[in-house]
Amino acid sequence: MNSTAKTHQISRFPVPELKDLPADIRDRIVAVQQKSGFVPNVFLTLAHRADEFRAFFAYHDALMEKEGGLTKAEREMIVVATSGANQCHYCVVAHGAILRIRAKDPLVADQVAINYRKADITPRQKAMLDFALKVATDSLGIADADFDALRAHGFSDEDTWDIGAIAAFFALSNRMANMTAMRPNEEFYLLGRVPKS
Amino acid sequence: MNSTAKTHQISRFPVPELKDLPADIRDRIVAVQQKSGFVPNVFLTLAHRADEFRAFFAYHDALMEKEGGLTKAEREMIVVATSGANQCHYCVVAHGAILRIRAKDPLVADQVAINYRKADITPRQKAMLDFALKVATDSLGIADADFDALRAHGFSDEDTWDIGAIAAFFALSNRMANMTAMRPNEEFYLLGRVPKS
Amino acid sequence: MNSTAKTHQISRFPVPELKDLPADIRDRIVAVQQKSGFVPNVFLTLAHRADEFRAFFAYHDALMEKEGGLTKAEREMIVVATSGANQCHYCVVAHGAILRIRAKDPLVADQVAINYRKADITPRQKAMLDFALKVATDSLGIADADFDALRAHGFSDEDTWDIGAIAAFFALSNRMANMTAMRPNEEFYLLGRVPKS
Amino acid sequence: MNSTAKTHQISRFPVPELKDLPADIRDRIVAVQQKSGFVPNVFLTLAHRADEFRAFFAYHDALMEKEGGLTKAEREMIVVATSGANQCHYCVVAHGAILRIRAKDPLVADQVAINYRKADITPRQKAMLDFALKVATDSLGIADADFDALRAHGFSDEDTWDIGAIAAFFALSNRMANMTAMRPNEEFYLLGRVPKS
């Protein structure tokens, strides 16, 4: 069925060759490739616009690589849960893989993508995802009570900003992936599926 | 995160012991176990009610095991696509595994569950899933034109009944799984992930 | 306006002749005809597929004919309320008639079909229909609190299974009726309209 | 179940006594009673506010009693179809009765209330109801093409105003009935059920 998968296009828009890219963008892509063993298609798709690429990944790193009250696995949970609600194929598959690796758990990504309320996560994490989903799908309805609900689980208001800002950033990211018909690399589907023993 | 997963309960309702079941139900469960290496939790959950168990699997087999214009992989595609739309965790995980195995394709189940319109499947299969999703989520709106659309792809009206009836049966199945909080076996997550080489 | 109603077709699919049916199916249909004075079109429509017919009515009888904490009128209320929410014309008209007869009440079926919250039924029955409607339209959202709400009205968990399973079964039934464009018999519209005096 | 129905209240608000009403309002109510044999509860409920009563029925009569390209039965069809979509119990039951009488058809009201697309009415009447439902539920989306669709069925633009204005007026009426919890008289349920022979 997917025998010709390698010929599927990565994006509806032109994808630049590495050699034609500005040095800073090429360097980042090479670094990712060396670490992961492949270049996730989001880098190639967004490299079509150099300034937007730079802003996108600066924003991404400011939210996903920082220290704070959320673990990196929890940040990925937010991405997977909101992308599942937005039915963003690229983000669910790619960040599902990252979540499996960061949580060292082969099940949690599929659980969170389909229905986080039934996932094997803590009540604190469910409260975190309740807020993230509200930002993603009903930000108009956010009220002071939603902040209180997070405080009751020990989240600081800075943590709440993180949760909301990650959900907001992936509202952008999901829409770019859907508009460009960004295709997830096949490598993502299997990553982290086998639990570390 | 899931270190205690084995102690999660399978169902909100009592789950019978194999030895307490009527012989025909026990025989069916033992046969599945011998073939698959484990007992899918749907069998144990529904065995709580013997008469409903018998009717459920008789219906299931009449739709999923028959010959006809749809392959067995295509029948599973219908299950995965409609269960994804209904956010039924059990059905997406369990039938996603069966779809990977029957299609000999490690990617297609995740693609169909999240957004079948972007999946690596044929236009004929997308038309099949358009109809299945309409039965699942807007059966009121089904019109003669929907039958014509399937005929244009070479489906007979008997095939159309199959597509619609599978979608209708899993409308029932999804609701039972959600009501009972049926938990997918961990074995399903990994089945069929590695392509046959 | 309906002067030619008798020539309307019963189903989008072929309807078999009684004489061509397997004996067990023909016997069931004849028995219904002798009891009711006519053959409800659901029997003729589904007889197009013998194995599915047998499974459908086995399932139906397991849920609707059993003893338990729900009266037969209450089981029909669940059918009418969920079918109204799904806008299933056949089920509202046919089961509305059965409900009027079983409840000996000429008003309740129309009330429940349009808006059960305003119907002349007990608070316990409204709680039962709240759960049934949640299974029908938002089964993903079912939580332990929904079971508690029913326990507070004296329902056992076995009763709750019954309520949910009836709603789930008619999720299937409504979709089959809509897909086949099943036409209600004219007899149903008037049955049970006049209160027993 | 409805043995105590007569004691149900008609409205959430006070219902005036006939003798306390202004003469013009009392005269209208008495005239209706003499013609119908009972006083529909909408008259008693709205009589709580004399000026609004007068404006409501002046508007109603301007739309429902006029001559034009629509028959009186067709005007009632619009009321029943849009009130069904709005789940307005009073309007479906009361105007369903009027529709059965005006159309001399015991089936059409239930068909139109549940799903007019499957009703035994003409394609021209379905086009009329398509427009009425769009005014009722998506008036923002009305475009010139909707007027063309009606012209193609022989409706003049004045007929189109009638269709839209009736749908708009019952958008008001449905909301008043729901706000006041207006209860339909039991007489309505049976009126027009038996075809004239």
Added chain:
Amino acid sequence: MNSTAKTHQISRFPVPELKDLPADIRDRIVAVQQKSGFVPNVFLTLAHRADEFRAFFAYHDALMEKEGGLTKAEREMIVVATSGANQCHYCVVAHGAILRIRAKDPLVADQVAINYRKADITPRQKAMLDFALKVATDSLGIADADFDALRAHGFSDEDTWDIGAIAAFFALSNRMANMTAMRPNEEFYLLGRVPKS
């Protein structure tokens, strides 16, 4: 962009000349023109149907010009908030102007039209708009608890009728404006924008 705005048509339907109108309607329009300095297009659009015009404005005046527990500015808030939810361009622009003038506040109309929950209004006014929006968009769901919520803010049940009836009347008005593609006069956009100093 709007250089030709004056040639845009006011309504999809014919707009009568003042001289051709019945005297009572012409008198009303002339009075409005003398007071406001221009004729709001709703008068010209609805004058196409004299009887409906009379009923419409009799209803309007009964609700908007009366004494009672709501100020005139509050009545306009209800119109602006519900018309915003219905995306009725004419009503938001025209009644937004009236609200700015009556409230002597250049900001409140835009705030209420976009999202009244974030507007600079009192908790009592937000409770009033909660009820109005429920009548406008979910009148089926109105329950006794909604009346209690208003009583807790000091509204009498007569005030509640006013709130609900205004929301219901503009459900009609919004639909007429959308059906006729009624165009707001340009004068409305600027009225009341500069606070009285």
Added chain:
Amino acid sequence: MNSTAKTHQISRFPVPELKDLPADIRDRIVAVQQKSGFVPNVFLTLAHRADEFRAFFAYHDALMEKEGGLTKAEREMIVVATSGANQCHYCVVAHGAILRIRAKDPLVADQVAINYRKADITPRQKAMLDFALKVATDSLGIADADFDALRAHGFSDEDTWDIGAIAAFFALSNRMANMTAMRPNEEFYLLGRVPKS
């Protein structure tokens, strides 16, 4: 009503003092103040997080300040229309002001915010907003046909990326504004209201 407006808080989160900000951020804010006469609250609200501030405005400028097939007024139209659909109060009020100024049109912002399909804009601009709204609210549904529709109006695929990327960026921006309860400056309400004569 807004006599105390100046004391309303700008954001749910702490707002830094200018003097405490990194030099590059302070410089940008001072430059805006000198050009506009006031500091839009989005600058103060987002300055709570310096790295996110830098990425946000780098992204903003890459999309809104570039040359290309869209005028600056058209880019603002996209912001106003999608923010209206998301009911983002800050973005509608602030970017509505910018749109009035850039389009030299006092009416267009209110028209586009409430219902762009009825606005005094060109068919090409309506096609642009159709695509932008689809990215904002249904990005999953974007198909090749949507690109064709824009090509038919003379948009290049690079223009289409611009339209979609602006809509995606304000999906992020709207959610940040709603999460922080960002308050629009009062100056925005009046800007550009009086046409240049």
